[in-house]
Amino acid sequence: xxxxxxxxxxxxxxxxxxxxxxxxxxxxxxxxxxxxxxxxxxxxxxxxxxxxxxxxxxxxxxxxxxxxxxxxxxxxxxxxxxxxxxxxxxxxxxxxxxxxxxxxxxxxxxxxxxxxxxxxxxxxxxxxxxxxxxxxxxxxxxxxxxxxxxxxxxxxxxxxxxxxxxxxxxxxxxxxxxxxxxxxxxxxxxxxxxxxxxx
Amino acid sequence: xxxxxxxxxxxxxxxxxxxxxxxxxxxxxxxxxxxxxxxxxxxxxxxxxxxxxxxxxxxxxxxxxxxxxxxxxxxxxxxxxxxxxxxxxxxxxxxxxxxxxxxxxxxxxxxxxxxxxxxxxxxxxxxxxxxxxxxxxxxxxxxxxxxxxxxxxxxxxxxxxxxxxxxxxxxxxxxxxxxxxxxxxxxxxxxxxxxxxxxxxxxxxxxxxxxxxxxxxxxxxxxxxxxxxxxxxxxxxxxxxxxxxxxxxxxxxxxxxxxxxxxxxxxxxxxxxxxxxxxxxxxxxxxxxxxxxxxxxxxxxxxxxxxxxxxxxxxxxxxxxxxxxxxxxxxxxxxxxxxxxxxxxxxxxxxxxxxxxxxxxxxxxxxxxxxxxxxxxxxxxxxxxxxxxxxxxxxxxxxxxxxxxxxxxxxxxxxxxxxxxxxxxxxxxxxxxxxxxxxxxxxxxxxxxxxxxxxxxxxxxxxxxxxxxxxxxxxxxxxxxxxxxxxxxxxxxxxxxxxxxxxxxxxxxxxxxxxxxxxxxxxxxxxxxxxxxxxxxxxxxxxxxxxxxxxxxxxxxxxxxxxxxxxxxxxxxxxxxxxxxxxxxxxxxxxxxxxxxxxxxxxxxxxxxxxxxx
Numbered sequence: 001x002x003x004x005x006x007x008x009x010x011x012x013x014x015x016x017x018x019x020x021x022x023x024x025x026x027x028x029x030x031x032x033x034x035x036x037x038x039x040x041x042x043x044x045x046x047x048x049x050x051x052x053x054x055x056x057x058x059x060x061x062x063x064x065x066x067x068x069x070x071x072x073x074x075x076x077x078x079x080x081x082x083x084x085x086x087x088x089x090x091x092x093x094x095x096x097x098x099x100x101x102x103x104x105x106x107x108x109x110x111x112x113x114x115x116x117x118x119x120x121x122x123x124x125x126x127x128x129x130x131x132x133x134x135x136x137x138x139x140x141x142x143x144x145x146x147x148x149x150x151x152x153x154x155x156x157x158x159x160x161x162x163x164x165x166x167x168x169x170x171x172x173x174x175x176x177x178x179x180x181x182x183x184x185x186x187x188x189x190x191x192x193x194x195x196x197x198x199x
Numbered sequence: 200x201x202x203x204x205x206x207x208x209x210x211x212x213x214x215x216x217x218x219x220x221x222x223x224x225x226x227x228x229x230x231x232x233x234x235x236x237x238x239x240x241x242x243x244x245x246x247x248x249x250x251x252x253x254x255x256x257x258x259x260x261x262x263x264x265x266x267x268x269x270x271x272x273x274x275x276x277x278x279x280x281x282x283x284x285x286x287x288x289x290x291x292x293x294x295x296x297x298x299x300x301x302x303x304x305x306x307x308x309x310x311x312x313x314x315x316x317x318x319x320x321x322x323x324x325x326x327x328x329x330x331x332x333x334x335x336x337x338x339x340x341x342x343x344x345x346x347x348x349x350x351x352x353x354x355x356x357x358x359x360x361x362x363x364x365x366x367x368x369x370x371x372x373x374x375x376x377x378x379x380x381x382x383x384x385x386x387x388x389x390x391x392x393x394x395x396x397x398x399x400x401x402x403x404x405x406x407x408x409x410x411x412x413x414x415x416x417x418x419x420x421x422x423x424x425x426x427x428x429x430x431x432x433x434x435x436x437x438x439x440x441x442x443x444x445x446x447x448x449x450x451x452x453x454x455x456x457x458x459x460x461x462x463x464x465x466x467x468x469x470x471x472x473x474x475x476x477x478x479x480x481x482x483x484x485x486x487x488x489x490x491x492x493x494x495x496x497x498x499x500x501x502x503x504x505x506x507x508x509x510x511x512x513x514x515x516x517x518x519x520x521x522x523x524x525x526x527x528x529x530x531x532x533x534x535x536x537x538x539x540x541x542x543x544x545x546x547x548x549x550x551x552x553x554x555x556x557x558x559x560x561x562x563x564x565x566x567x568x569x570x571x572x573x574x575x576x577x578x579x580x581x582x583x584x585x586x587x588x589x590x591x592x593x594x595x596x597x598x599x600x601x602x603x604x605x606x607x608x609x610x611x612x613x614x615x616x617x618x619x620x621x622x623x624x625x626x627x628x629x630x631x632x633x634x635x636x637x638x639x640x641x642x643x644x645x646x647x648x649x650x651x652x653x654x655x656x657x658x659x660x661x662x663x664x665x666x667x668x669x670x671x672x673x674x675x676x677x678x679x680x681x682x683x684x685x686x687x688x689x690x691x692x693x694x695x696x697x698x699x700x701x702x703x704x705x706x707x708x709x710x711x712x713x714x715x716x717x718x719x720x721x722x723x724x725x726x727x728x729x730x731x732x733x734x735x736x737x738x739x740x741x742x743x744x745x746x747x748x749x750x751x752x753x754x755x756x757x758x759x760x761x762x763x764x765x766x767x768x769x770x771x772x773x774x775x776x777x778x779x780x781x782x783x784x785x786x787x788x789x790x791x792x793x794x795x796x797x798x799x800x801x802x803x804x805x806x807x808x809x810x811x812x813x
Contacts, residue, residue: 013552026375030213037341038213039374041317048764049554062453064341064374064446067520069544084549104552106590108768109759109785112550125544 005058006160007066011085012077013102014049017148021075022053024152028169029057032161039064048104052085073158074127075151078102079118082129086122095122095129096154096196098147130154130199137191146188153192154199163193206380214378216371219342220309221246222378223349224279227305228386229253231271233264235635236664237283238318239372240311244281245667248676257667257676260601260635261286265293265308272302272362273398275388277353281309284323289601289636291328296400297362298332299408304388305356307349311367314489315516318663320581320598322514324491325366329467333416335359336467337428338366338445342376348464350381351428359415366466368489370446370516420468428464429473438530440481442474442494442505447487447517454519455526469494471501478503485510485526489517556586558765558790559739559797561658561731564705565627566592567761567799568712575623575719576611580604580637582629583662583733591762595627604628605640609649623719624650630657630671634684638693645694645724652718653726656705657686658733666736690726699725706731708802734795742796744812747788751808754784758800758809765793766800 008025012018019040026038036057054066071089076082076097086095097119107114115121119131134154138146149170156163167189174181206212214222220243224232232255234244248255258264261282268278282290287310294308310328313319329336337352339345345367352363396404423429434440436457443451448462461477463470478484486495486507495507510525511517556562562584569577570592579585579595580603588595597607608626611619628637633655644651659672668674673683691697699721701714711729718725732738754774758766772784789800791812801809 014554023375026213030211030377035377036213037374037376039370048552050552061376062449063519064370064376064449065518065520067518068546080549081552083547087544087546103767104550105555105762105764105766106553107550108766109591110768110771111590114550118549121547125547127544 005056005061006073007071007090008055008073008075008155009066009071009085009088010053010055010075010077011081012051013081013104014051016051016077017145018051018053018077021077021148021152022055024169024173025055025166026057028159028161028166029055031165031169034058035061037061037064050081050084073155075155077147077151079131080115083115083118083122086125086127086129089127092128094158095127096151096158097122097129097131098134098151099131100133100135130196132195132199134192134195137195138188141184141188141191143184146184149185149188150192150195153189154196156189156193157196208380208382211377211379213375214342214346215242215373215375216339216342216345216367217242217373218246219346219378220281220349220365220367221250222380223346224307225250225253226381226383227350227353228277228384229279229353230276230304230386230388231268232256232279233258233267234281235259235261235264235286236661236667237261237286237311238664239313239369240281240283240286240309240367241664241667242372243309243311244676245665247279255676257661257669259670261290262293265290265297268306268308269293269297269300269302272304272306274391275304277305277386277388278302279307279309281311283319284310284312284325285319285321285600286310287325287328288323294328294332294362296405298334298412299400299405300397301360301411302356302362303360303392305353306362307352307356307365308362309349309365309367311369311372312490314368314370317369320600322490324489324493325364326467326493327491329364330493333412334361334364334467335419335423335465336364336366337464338466339371339464340446340448340462341371341374342378344464345371346378346380348428355422359419361415366445368445374446416468420470423465423468423470424473426465426470429470430462430464431477432460432462434459437481439483439485439526440477441485441487442477442498443487444494445489447489450517450519450522451487454522463494466494469497471498471503474498475501475503483529485529487511487517487522490514553589554586555764556583556762557734558763558793559734559795559799561705561729561733561797562587562656563761563763563797564708564711564799565654565656565729566594567803568708568715569594569625569627570760571712572623572715572719574621575625576619578604578608578611578624578626580626580628580632581663582632582656584627584629584656585663587627591760600636601632602628602636602640605637605644605653608651608653609640609644609647612649612651613647623652625719626651626653628653628655629662630655630659630686631661631669633686634670638689641690641695641724641726642693649724650722651724652715653690653724655686655690655726655728657728657730659738660733660736662733662735666733672732672736672738686728690728695724695726699723700728701726702728702730704731705729706797706799708799739795742798744791744794744796745789745798745801745809746791746812748808748810749786749788751806752786753806753808754786755805756783756785756787757803757805758787759785761799761803763800765790
């Protein structure tokens with residue numbers, strides 16, 4: 001990790017929960033007594049556009065933005081978005097990517113093509129990337145919005161603090177108010193964590 | 200958010216710059232806060248409104264919001280007003296005289312510059328207003344500073360009896376970092392004191408106050424020269440000394456941790472002598488500022504040798520990545536090792552993913568209809584419906600500023616060139632933008648008999664900025680009942696004949712098309728008001744979800760022209776028509792989980808292949 005600062009770039013499309021995932025990562029780091037900055041580039045407040053959230057934490061964080069070539073971890077909620085942002089990773093950085101493919105209208109109507117093998121292209125660019133179908137795990141647990149927790153579980157062992165710190169941070173969000181969601185989120189987290197090991 | 204509000208003093212909270220300003224506004228005992236939403240400023244007032252004991256309102260435009268704050272300040276109460284950069288263009292008429300009357304009750308005006316233009320029609324540097332209106336400018340670099348400087352700004356405002364401008368940028372407004380808050384202090388205005396020489400700015404009274412504002416600026420300069428808001432950060436590598444302000448300071452510190460930096464938290468009046476003393480301690484002075492070369496130009500005028508925009512970009516955001524190679528080049532070969540190599544790998548080419556309108560957005564029907572009309576010029580406006588410029592509608596011909604669709608449409612009508620003689624002129628404007636600055640423009644159209652058909656897309660909210668309440672939905676900023684505007688009566692009162700005003704359901708394509716065809720034929724001002732709410736607000740009621748019966752889809756592709764993002768092409772083909780012409784086919788499916796059943800696509804399908812999902 002550069003200069004003792006951990007740089008995590010979370011990317012996806014509007015409405016996927018990118019900002020929530022980034023917020024949880026930030027809260028986990030705050031709980032560890034670290035300085036944290038988080039910034040988003042969401043463009044217009046519309047659905048479906050590109051969303052990227054930068055989370056930086058360490059003893060002291062200055063600029064909120066991750067510089068190209070300095071991200072430690074890329075969390076990709078969508079395959080083509082992982083491809084769009086993978087040049088942000090430092091040499092040796094890791095990409096954790098959901099294999100979901102979301103086709104925007106301009107691709108659907110044929111103005112542009114969706115890459116045939118986006119993750120293959122990321123790999124060909126020399127990136128260490130783990131990819132798996134986070135949606136399948138979420139659906140298996142009964143709720144597609146668990147993708148967020150699955151993806152966080154998948155990167156939990158890449159962080160400079162114990163995986164349980166992140167897990168507890170997620171579960172705490174449900175303990176008050178939505179206790180019925182605690183158990184299933186715990187399982188989603190564990191399954192994401194296991195998937196990352198085999199991906 | 201409630202956790203933020205209830206957070207006791209001295210706890211560390213993870214706040215955006217906007218939330219941090221709100222916390223400080225509350226702690227300062229502000230009584231009245233007003234704003235019109237606009238990215239990246241909107242969350243400031245949204246957050247303020249969640250605190251108790253503050254009157255907060257979404258004003259109909261930024262000028263009104265500033266005037267509300269002025270009135271509150273006249274009573275001695277503290278007031279707050281915030282807006283995006285272009286908002287101050289609207290409010291500046293009030294600002295330029297407010298600077299003469301001054302403010303007994305502390306007033307802070309937060310202006311948020313959309314540096315990098317993530318959601319704006321232009322890029323402006325609001326620090327110009329400090330110079331223009333002779334008012335102090337404070338420039339926070341992150342949330343903690345936004346909080347602290349807001350508190351300082353109220354003290355400064357009351358000391359000098361003038362509003363203080365807090366200059367924010369997107370990278371302060373929307374960046375979250377840790378903030379330590381404090382206690383709320385009670386503040387009670389002394390009450391309005393009748394004093395026409397101060398409050399009634401007729402020429403005789405205003406003239407007498409002109410010298411005051413110049414003296415005030417001189418006094419503020421003395422404050423700036425001594426202020427601890429202007430921080431000298433020593434460094435061991437004195438080849439360059441940086442003069443900087445706002446978030447640019449964070450980028451400088453990150454990229455060049457060993458070089459001295461003078462960070463101007465109070466950047467206007469510019470403490471030139473402080474900079475001059477700093478310049479004497481370094482080999483070269485480089486000014487790093489977003490976005491215009493204001494500090495740079497003034498330092499140069501003061502006889503200092505500085506570098507700035509000749510080596511750094513004048514457009515868009517700065518960052519360590521922008522600074523490193525440019526400053527590295529300035530330093531020459533000797534420090535090449537300090538400059539990181541080119542990015543490890545180049546960016547890969549991926550299709551663009553522009554923002555889209557939502558499934559069932561009531562604007563879809565309007566733009567589908569407009570896209571079918573020939574021989575029209577469509578004057579557009581600012582809001583979600585600005586997206587009508589894009590694929591597949593391509594149905595906007597102009598967009599300039601809030602409410603401009605009205606005046607521009609009239610000008611297009613009156614100015615018709617040779618090729619425009621038979622064209623129909625239309626204007627498209629949302630409910631909130633119409634109330635913001637469109638009403639006066641419509642009055643100008645009716646007063647001068649403009650041959651213009653105006654579409655008011657009433658979706659009962661400020662959609663683009665996150666669905667804030669407006670007079671169009673009958674709820675105030677807290678969601679409590681408020682009077683709801685009647686657009687039919689309003690436009691009739693503005694001079695449109697009742698016969699030329701129609702209320703139309705934008706989900707009824709034939710009705711919409713008929714109304715447009717008829718009204719554009721009649722050569723007088725007409726207004727068509729659409730009446731479906733934004734799908735993202737509570738007024739929207741979902742209906743039966745839809746699907747495509749695959750074997751009935753003939754691939755004609757007409758439904759795609761609606762522009763709904765839930766309609767996806769599954770496969771393509773070609774067909775030779777009986778006349779020998781080859782046509783492209785696009786067979787579709789509907790992403791049923793995203794569909795809320797507006798039925799627009801159903802009306803475009805000749806094969807009745809789109810049916811309720813089972």
